Amino acid sequence: MSIDPVQQWPLGEGLDPNRLECRFEDAKPPYTPAEALVEANRCLHCFDAPCVRGCPTAIDIPKFIAQISSGNLRGAAKTIFRQNMLGASCARVCPVEEMCAGACVYHALNGQPIAIGRLQRYATDVALADERASGRRLFSPASANGRRVALVGAGPASLACAAHLALAGVSASIYERDGLPGGLNTTAVAPYKMRAESSLAEVEWLLSHGVELRTDTTVGTDIAWPELMATHDAVFIGVGLGQARSLELEGPGVWGATELIRAIKNEPGFELPGDVRRAVVVGGGNTAIDVARELAMLGIAEVTLAYRRSRADMSAYAHEWAGARQSGVRLQTRLQPCRTVHHRQRLVGVVFQDAVNGREVELPCELLVVAAGQSPWAALVDAGIRLNADGTVWTQPETRATSLAGVYAGGDCVNGGKEVVDAAADGRIAAHAMLEEWGACG
Amino acid sequence: MADLSVEFCGIDSPNPFWLASGPPTNSGEQVMRAFDAGWGGAVWKTLGEPIVNLNSRFGALDIGGVKVAGFNNIELITDRPLSVNFREMAEVKRRHPDRALIASLMVESRAEWRDLIQRSEDAGCDGIELNFGCPHGMCERGMGSAVGQEPRVLAEITGWAKEFASVPVLVKLTPNVDDILVPGRAAVEARADGLSLINTIKSLIGVDLDRMAPLPSVAGEGTHGGYCGPAVKPIALHMVGALARDPGIDVPLSAIGGIATWRDAAEFMALGAANVQVCTSVMHKGYRIVEDLIEGLNEFLDAKGIASAAELVGQAVPNFREWGDLDLNYRIVADIDADRCIGCHLCYIACLDGAHQCIHTAQSPCGAWHGEPDHGQRPRATVLPPVRHEPRPGLTAQVPWVDEAECIGCNLCALVCPVPGCITMRESESSNERLSWKERSASADQKA
Numbered sequence: 001m002s003i004d005p006v007q008q009w010p011l012g013e014g015l016d017p018n019r020l021e022c023r024f025e026d027a028k029p030p031y032t033p034a035e036a037l038v039e040a041n042r043c044l045h046c047f048d049a050p051c052v053r054g055c056p057t058a059i060d061i062p063k064f065i066a067q068i069s070s071g072n073l074r075g076a077a078k079t080i081f082r083q084n085m086l087g088a089s090c091a092r093v094c095p096v097e098e099m100c101a102g103a104c105v106y107h108a109l110n111g112q113p114i115a116i117g118r119l120q121r122y123a124t125d126v127a128l129a130d131e132r133a134s135g136r137r138l139f140s141p142a143s144a145n146g147r148r149v150a151l152v153g154a155g156p157a158s159l160a161c162a163a164h165l166a167l168a169g170v171s172a173s174i175y176e177r178d179g180l181p182g183g184l185n186t187t188a189v190a191p192y193k194m195r196a197e198s199s200l201a202e203v204e205w206l207l208s209h210g211v212e213l214r215t216d217t218t219v220g221t222d223i224a225w226p227e228l229m230a231t232h233d234a235v236f237i238g239v240g241l242g243q244a245r246s247l248e249l250e251g252p253g254v255w256g257a258t259e260l261i262r263a264i265k266n267e268p269g270f271e272l273p274g275d276v277r278r279a280v281v282v283g284g285g286n287t288a289i290d291v292a293r294e295l296a297m298l299g300i301a302e303v304t305l306a307y308r309r310s311r312a313d314m315s316a317y318a319h320e321w322a323g324a325r326q327s328g329v330r331l332q333t334r335l336q337p338c339r340t341v342h343h344r345q346r347l348v349g350v351v352f353q354d355a356v357n358g359r360e361v362e363l364p365c366e367l368l369v370v371a372a373g374q375s376p377w378a379a380l381v382d383a384g385i386r387l388n389a390d391g392t393v394w395t396q397p398e399t400r401a402t403s404l405a406g407v408y409a410g411g412d413c414v415n416g417g418k419e420v421v422d423a424a425a426d427g428r429i430a431a432h433a434m435l436e437e438w439g440a441c442g
Numbered sequence: 443m444a445d446l447s448v449e450f451c452g453i454d455s456p457n458p459f460w461l462a463s464g465p466p467t468n469s470g471e472q473v474m475r476a477f478d479a480g481w482g483g484a485v486w487k488t489l490g491e492p493i494v495n496l497n498s499r500f501g502a503l504d505i506g507g508v509k510v511a512g513f514n515n516i517e518l519i520t521d522r523p524l525s526v527n528f529r530e531m532a533e534v535k536r537r538h539p540d541r542a543l544i545a546s547l548m549v550e551s552r553a554e555w556r557d558l559i560q561r562s563e564d565a566g567c568d569g570i571e572l573n574f575g576c577p578h579g580m581c582e583r584g585m586g587s588a589v590g591q592e593p594r595v596l597a598e599i600t601g602w603a604k605e606f607a608s609v610p611v612l613v614k615l616t617p618n619v620d621d622i623l624v625p626g627r628a629a630v631e632a633r634a635d636g637l638s639l640i641n642t643i644k645s646l647i648g649v650d651l652d653r654m655a656p657l658p659s660v661a662g663e664g665t666h667g668g669y670c671g672p673a674v675k676p677i678a679l680h681m682v683g684a685l686a687r688d689p690g691i692d693v694p695l696s697a698i699g700g701i702a703t704w705r706d707a708a709e710f711m712a713l714g715a716a717n718v719q720v721c722t723s724v725m726h727k728g729y730r731i732v733e734d735l736i737e738g739l740n741e742f743l744d745a746k747g748i749a750s751a752a753e754l755v756g757q758a759v760p761n762f763r764e765w766g767d768l769d770l771n772y773r774i775v776a777d778i779d780a781d782r783c784i785g786c787h788l789c790y791i792a793c794l795d796g797a798h799q800c801i802h803t804a805q806s807p808c809g810a811w812h813g814e815p816d817h818g819q820r821p822r823a824t825v826l827p828p829v830r831h832e833p834r835p836g837l838t839a840q841v842p843w844v845d846e847a848e849c850i851g852c853n854l855c856a857l858v859c860p861v862p863g864c865i866t867m868r869e870s871e872s873s874n875e876r877l878s879w880k881e882r883s884a885s886a887d888q889k890a
Contacts, residue, residue, distance in 0.1 A: 041507030044860050047791035048803070069506065108784035109861060 015200070016268030021191035024297060027323070028092075028118055028193075036122040040068040042106075043114050050103035051116060056425040057084035061100055061116055068123055077127030078138055080120055085163040086156050086424040088128065088202045089185050091121035092194040094421050095286075097319040128205060141210050142169035147438060150175060150232040152219045155183020156420045157238030157411030159206050160427025166210040168435050174211060175228075177218035180266065183240055184412075185420060187262045190290040192297065196265050225383045229406065234434050237385075237393060237402070237409040238427065241374035241417055247282065249370055251340050253347025257283065257291045257371035264294060276366040278302040280350050281329075282337050283371030284314035291369050293324040303328065304363060306335045306352060335361065340368060376413060385409075392416045399433035400426050408434065444743035445750035446736065448482070450717050451610045451636040451694050453568045455482035455542040458711065458751050459735050462638075462698050462719035463488050463546035463571065463614075466729070468520065470530025474537060479729035480736055483542030485638075485719060486531060488519035488573045489558060490548040490585070495521050501647035501658040503673060512673035513722045514647035516658060516665060518579045519548055524558075528565045535566035544612065548573040548585050552602050559606040569609050572600060572634075574625070575616040575641020578667045587641070590616035593628035600632035610635035612696060615681075618644050622681040627690045637685060638696035638719060640678045642668025671722040675700030679713055683762045686714020702731070704738025711751065712758035766880040773870035774851035776801070776844045782864035783841040789855035789865060790842045800848035801855060804840045846870070 031039070043065040051061045059080050067076035080087035096102070096117040104113035131138055147170040151158035154176035162172035180186050185199035207213055219228055229235055244256045253273070263270045272295075279300045281292040284307035296303040305324070307314055310333050314321065321331075335352035341362060342348065349364040376391035386394045386403035393402055393409040400408045410426025412418065446457040460483035461467050461476055468487040476484060495517055503512030520527060535543050545562035547570060549555055559570055574596055576586030589595050596613070603611045613629035615622065617640035626637055646666050648657040656664025678699020685691045697715030701707055702723040710718050723731055739751065748754050778789065778801075793801040844855075856865040 037507060044786050044788060046786040046788065048787050050785060105784040105786045 015197055015266070018269050019196070019266065020264040020270050020272075020298070021195050021266075024191035024195070024294070026192060028115075028121075030125060031118050031122040036068055036119060039115050039119055040065045043069075044105060046105055050105060051100040051114070054100045054103035055083075056099070056419070056421045057090075057428065058425075059083040059087070059100075059120075064123055065114070065116075065119055068119060073123055073126045074130060074138060076123035080124055081138065083428070084421065084424045085160045085206060085428070086185075086202065086420060087120060088124040088205075089156070089189075089194060089199060090419075090421045090424060091117050091124055092198065093185065093189050094419060095317050095319070098317050099419075099421070139167055139209060141167050144171060145169040145438075147171065147234075147434075148173070148232045149234045149236060149434065150228050151236040151238060152228075153183065153237070153239035153411075153413075154178070154181035154203070154213060154215070155238050155240050155411055155423065156185060157409075157423035157427045158236055159183075159203060159211075159238075160424040161236045161238065161408075161410065161431045162211040162427075163206040163209055164428050164431035165434065168431070170435075172211045173232075174213045175217045175219050175223065176213065176215045179215050181213055181215060183238075183423075187265060188258060188287070188290075189265075190261075190294060191265060192294075220383075229404075233438070234406045234408060236427070236430055237383075237407065237413060238411045238423065239377055240412040242377040244370075244374050245372045247337060247370050247372050249282070249337055249340050249350070249368060251342050251347065252345055253342075253366060254340060254368045254370065257281070257287050257369050258374070260369055261287070261291055261294065264298075272298060272300070273366065275346075276300055278304070278363075278365040279367040279369065280304050280306055280363050280365040281369045281371060282306050282350075283373075284309065284316060285371060285373065286316045286320055287373075288369075288371035289316045289320045289324045289329075291371060292329045293320075293327045295367070295369070296324070296327040296329050300367070302365075303330065304365070305329055305331045306337065306350075306363065307331065307333050308336045308355065309334065332363070335363075337370075374412075374417060376416070383407075390416060398429075400430035401433060444740055444748060445752075446482075446740060446743075448717050448751055450542070450696060451569070451612070453483070453542045453544075453610055454540075455717070456540060457482035457736055458707065458717035458739075459732055460484060460542060460544070460696070460717060460719045461724060461729075462721040463544075463573065464721040464725070465517065466721060466724045469522070470534050473530075473534050473543075476724075476729045476732075477534070477538040477541050480732045481541070481729065483544065483568075483717075484534075485544040485546050485571050486527065486567075488546040488548045488576075489524060489527055489562075490519045490580075491554070492521055492523060493518045493579075496660050498658040498660065501667065502671070503647060510671055510722070510726050512647070512669060513671035513725070514645050514658070514667040514669050515642070516578050516660075516667040518576070519573070524561070528561050531562070531565040531567060542568050544569045544571050546571040546573050546614070548576070548580060550583075550585060555599065555602050556606045559603060563607065563609055567609060569612060569635075570603060570607050571612040571614050571638060572603055573614050573641070574599075575614045575639075576668060577616060577618050577642055577644040578665065587616040587618050587644075590614075590625055590641070591619055593625055596625055597628045597632040600629050600634050604633045612636040612638050614641055614698075615639040616641045617677060617681055617699075622684055623688055623690070626685045626688070630691055630693055634693060636694045636696060636716075637691070638698055639685070640674070640681055640699045642670045643674055643677065645669030670699065671726075672700045672702050672706075675706060679709065682710055682715050683713040683759065686756060686759050687762055704735045704742060707735060708739060708742055708754065709758075711754045712756070713762065714756045714759050716752075716755050764880075766883075767878050769876045769878060770882060771874040771877050774867040775846045775849040775870050776851070776855050777866050777868040778842060778844060778855075779864050779866070780841045782861050784861055784864075785841065786860060787842060788858045788860065792854050792858045797852050797854045798848060798850045800845040800850070801842050802845060803842045 045062045049062050064076040064079040100116045101113040106113045149165050149172050151162050151174040154174045158174050165172040181203045182199040186196045279295045281288050292303050292305045334355040338351045338353050349362045350368050351362045354361050388394050393414045395409050395414050400410050402409050408430040411423035448458045463485040467484045473484045499517040501514040502510045505511045545567040547558045574590035580586035581588040613634040615625050646656050653662050655662050682697045694716035696717050697710035698719040701718050701720045707718045790801045790803050859865040
C-alpha cells in the first residue's frame with residue numbers, strides 16, 4: 001500500500017504535472033505495512049531515548065514506533081503531530097542521519113539504526129489517508145477564543161505556529177508574498193526527498209484546522225507592519241532568508257542554485273538546455289549538493305562540485321555528499337571561482353584559482369550553478385526589530401519572542417538557515433508562549 | 443561425536459528426536475519424508491473412530507513480530523479411515539525399520555481399545571501412546587483430557603492397554619490438572635511403561651475484534667482449543683521435572699511442549715526426559731529443523747564432554763528443589779559492562795519501575811528516594827554512588843551504574859538488556875553460610 005496524501009488536496013492540483021521534478025523517484029520510498037512492521041518491531045523502546053534528544057521537536061519516537069507495532073497508526077501520527085505539526089514533511093526531508101537516527105543506540109549494537117524518518121512517513125501517511133477516508137479528524141480545533149495572530153511568511157515556521165494556534169482556538173492568518181505556500185518545502189527540497197505537491201498537501205492539511213492564508217500579499221507593501229501589529233494580538237515572523245548572495249558570476253548558462261531548483265520543482269514545462277553535457281556547481285553546502293545530485297540524476301553526464309576549501313570544511317552533511325557521489329557527482333576542492341568563459345553568448349567554462357598553487361584552472365561546462373548561501377532579509381530592519389550581528393532576528397530562546405512586544409519569530413530568519421524541523425519547533429514554541437502569555441494554554 | 447541413540451522403555455531410535463502426534467504425522471507420506479529428513483521416531487496422528495473436523499482450526503500468538511510464539515488448535519484426531527492409516531504405518535515401518543513408530547490411540551470402550559492396539563501391533567508399531575490429553579472436542583465426548591483428569595479412569599484404561607499390548611505402552615498426560623503427579627503416579631501404578639507430556643493446554647488464543655468472536659473463527663464463532671508452541675515450554679519443563687524427581691515415577695519420560703531448538707531439547711533431557719517430541723516447530727518450519735536439533739545437541743554434548751544423549755538425561759534433576767530448600771544467604775549483584783552498553787537505559791527503567799530502584803543514570807531523578815527507608819526493612823544508601831562511566835566514544839547516552847548495596851540480584855536488568863553479555867549477575871562477596879527457609883524455620887521452632 002503506497003499512500004501519498006498528495007492528489008487529494010486542491011492546492012496541489014494547481015501544479016502542472018509536467019514539471020521536471022516529477023521525473024524523480026523517492027530516494028526513500030514509502031514503507032509497505034510489512035516493511036513498517038519489521039522495522040518498528042526492531043525498536044528497543046529505549047528509556048530517555050537518545051533519538052528523542054536528537055529531535056529538535058522532541059517527538060516521543062519510541063512511543064510512536066510502539067504505536068505502529070501495536071497497529072494504532074492514528075495514535076502514532078498524533079504522537080508525532082502533537083510535537084511537530086509538519087511531521088509529514090519532516091519525515092521526508094529531515095536529515096535523520098544527523099538527528100534522531102544518528103543517535104539511535106543500534107549504531108553501538110550492530111550499526112543499523114532504526115529508519116525513524118521512514119516510519120514517521122508511514123505513520124503520518126496512513127493516518128492522514130485514514131482521516132480523509134473516514135472523515136474522522138485527528139485533531140479538532142478548540143472553539144474560538146477571540147485572539148488573532150498574524151503570521152508573516154507561509155513557510156514551515158509560520159505553518160507550524162499557525163496550526164498550533166488554530167487548534168487552541170486562535171484566529172491565525174498567514175501572509176505570504178509568493179503565490180505558493182510552504183516555503184522551501186515547496187520550492188527547494190530535493191525532489192527525490194519530497195515533491196511540491198506533497199508540501200502543498202501538508203499545507204492544505206494544516207490550513208484545514210482553521211488557518212487563513214493570504215498569498216501574493218507582501219507585508220510592508222500590501223499591508224504595513226504597524227497596521228498588522230495594531231490589528232492582531234501577536235505577530236509571528238517566519239520569513240526565511242532573503243536573496244542568494246552573489247558571487248558576481250553572470251551571463252548565459254549561469255544559474256543561482258535556488259532559482260534552478262525552484263524551476264525544476266515548480267515551473268511548468270521547464271527543461272534543462274539540451275546541449276548541457278557538463279555542469280559545474282559552486283559551493284560546499286547542502287543546497288550545492290542537492291542541485292549537483294539533481295543534475296546528475298537528470299542525466300547530465302559530468303557534474304562537478306567545485307568548493308573553495310577542503311572536503312573537511314564543507315558544511316554539507318556527510319550522508320548527503322555520499323548520496324551525491326553515488327549519483328555520479330565529482331568533487332574538486334580548493335577552487336575559488338574567478339570568472340566565466342563564454343563563446344558566442346554560450347557558456348563554455350569557468351575559471352577557478354587553485355588555492356594550493358595559485359594557478360588558474362578552467363573547468364569546461366555548459367551549465368554553471370552557484371550555491372552561495374542566502375542573506376537575511378534587510379527589510380526586517382524596517383519593522384524596528386533587534387537583529388543579531390549576522391542579520392538574523394534576535395529572539396528569546398524560551399519563547400521565540402523578539403525585542404518587540406507581541407512579536408515572535410522563528411525558522412531560518414532566526415537561525416540563519418537550518419532544517420524544517422527546527423522551524424517547526426520554533427513555531428510550536430512561539431505558539432505555546434503566546435498561549436501561555438494569554439493564559440489560554442491548553 | 444556423542445552417541446545420540448536412545449532407548450526409551452525398550453524402544454530404540456537413532457536419536458532422541460521424535461515427532462509428536464499431530465498434523466506432521468498425519469500420513470505415511472509425511473512420516474516417511476520426516477524419517478528421510480532424520481527424525482528418530484514418530485508418534486502417529488491419534489487414531490480412533492474417524493471424526494469430522496472444522497474449518498478453521500488453528501490460531502497463533504505473535505509477539506513483537508515473532509510469529510507463532512504460541513499456537514492453538516481445535517483440530518481433532520485423524521479424519522482418515524483407520525484401514526488407510528494402518529496400511530501406511532506398515533509401509534513406513536517396512537521402509538524405516540530403525541526408526542521408532544508409535545501409534546497414538548484414543549477410543550472409548552474396552553473392545554475398541556483391544557481392536558486398535560491389536561491392529562497397531564499388526565502394522566508393526568514399536569509402541570502405543572494413550573492419548574489422555576486433548577483438552578478440546580474429544581473431551582466433550584468423554585475422551586482425551588476427560589480421561590487424563592480422572593486418575594481412576596486413566597488407570598483403568600491404562601490397565602486395559604497393558605492387558606492387550608505386547609509392545610510398550612506410553613501414557614500421554616494432560617497439563618490441565620492441579621498436580622501432574624496425580625495422573626503421573628496413577629499411570630505408573632497401572633503399569634504404564636513410559637509417560638509423555640505435555641499435551642496441549644486449554645486455551646483461547648485471541649478475539650477477532652471485527653467479528654467479536656473467539657479465534658480461530660468457525661463461521662463467526664469460536665471455542666477454546668489446545669495451546670502449544672514455544673510459549674508453553676516453561677510449563678512443560680516444570681511438569682517433566684516434577685515427575686522426574688518424584689520417587690514414585692520410575693518410568694522414562696518423553697518430553698513434549700515448545701521444543702524448537704537443540705537447546706530446548708537438552709534442557710528437557712537434563713531435567714529428566716529420556717527423549718523429546720516435537721510438533722509445533724515442525725508445523726512452523728518443516729521437518730528440516732531436525733538437522734540442527736541433531737547437530738546442535740551433538741556439538742553441545744561434545745563440548746561438555748558428555749559421551750551420549752542418555753548420559754545427559756536427568757543431570758539437572760538433583761538441583762530442582764523446593765523454594766524452601768534454596769539458600770536465603772546467597773547474594774548476587776548486577777554488573778554492567780560499560781564497554782558493551784549501548785545506552786538504551788532499559789535496565790534503568792525496568793529497575794526503577796519494575797524492581798528495586800537501584801540502577802542510576804546521570805539524568806535519573808533517583809535522589810528523591812535516597813535517605814528514606816525502604817518499607818522499614820533496609821536503610822537506603824544516603825549518598826549516590828559516584829558516576830563510574832563516562833559515555834564511551836560514539837555513545838550519546840551515559841552508561842547506567844548499579845548501586846550494589848541496594849541491588850537485590852533479581853536478574854530483571856540482565857533479562858531486559860538487549861546486548862548479549864552486557865549485564866551479568868556477579869556473586870557478591872557478602873554471601874554468608876548457606877541457610878534455607880526450611881532450615882531457618884526449623885531453627886526458629888527449636889528456639890521457640
